Amino acid sequence: MKVAQKLTSACQRLVAQIAWTKINLVSEFKKNFGGNERLIQLAVNEAEALAWETDYPHLVFHALAVEKVNGAALWQQRQRLILRPNAVYALAA
Numbered sequence: 001m002k003v004a005q006k007l008t009s010a011c012q013r014l015v016a017q018i019a020w021t022k023i024n025l026v027s028e029f030k031k032n033f034g035g036n037e038r039l040i041q042l043a044v045n046e047a048e049a050l051a052w053e054t055d056y057p058h059l060v061f062h063a064l065a066v067e068k069v070n071g072a073a074l075w076q077q078r079q080r081l082i083l084r085p086n087a088v089y090a091l092a093a
Helices: 002-033 036-054 057-083
Strands: none
Touching: 002 036, 002 057, 036 057
């Protein structure tokens, strides 16, 4: 029974660590990008889901989150260019 308790405790610490990292990343990205908080949260959630599919989610989560948020920021920037009134670039997209 002690092994199961230790394993449960380790899993709980891992989940708490990733949750804490998510909160900090969303806060950091929101401050740096000044962008859509919902979009940032979705990108971080996607990164978390992908991280949990690996054997070492705590090692890959941060890198995946940074990659996903950067991609979301680029997408948002392109959308602003395309949706801008009288955008010359709208036709080129």
